[in-house]
Amino acid sequence: HVQLVESGGGSVQAGGSLRLSCEGSGWDYCSYDMFWYRQAPGKEREFVSSIDRWGTTKYVDSVKDRFTISQDSTKNTLYLQMNSLTPEDTAMYYCKTQGRNFLGGYCDSGYWGQGTQVTVS
Numbered sequence: 001h002v003q004l005v006e007s008g009g010g011s012v013q014a015g016g017s018l019r020l021s022c023e024g025s026g027w028d029y030c031s032y033d034m035f036w037y038r039q040a041p042g043k044e045r046e047f048v049s050s051i052d053r054w055g056t057t058k059y060v061d062s063v064k065d066r067f068t069i070s071q072d073s074t075k076n077t078l079y080l081q082m083n084s085l086t087p088e089d090t091a092m093y094y095c096k097t098q099g100r101n102f103l104g105g106y107c108d109s110g111y112w113g114q115g116t117q118v119t120v121s
Helices: none
Strands: 003-007 010-012 018-025 031-039 046-051 057-059 067-072 077-082 091-100 116-120
Touching (some): 003 091, 018 031, 018 091, 031 067, 046 077
Parallel strands (some): 010 116
Antiparallel strands (some): 018 077, 031 046, 031 091, 067 077
16 A cells, blocks of 8 residues: 655744655555645644645645645655744644545545654744
């Protein structure tokens, strides 16, 4: 099955930038939509951004115009460029993939990475 590994997290001052990466392996016979989620201490895990099979992107309002999701298909890697970071962005960031069948329905239950910590002071 699919394995996802995040990297690129760390500590940064407010106003700074970070670029998160998520490398995938073990792809099966599905098409995949990709997602970034985050979870702060004591908070529910929330959607941050997504990119679908056709390259269409979406963002939660709080990160719009600051974050950019992208992917490099040749390396099976998903990215999240984060600019103008604020303390409210402090969270564990997770990537997720959701397999789609030829009809557009789910072909698996989705896979999650282990997360990478982002701390903004």
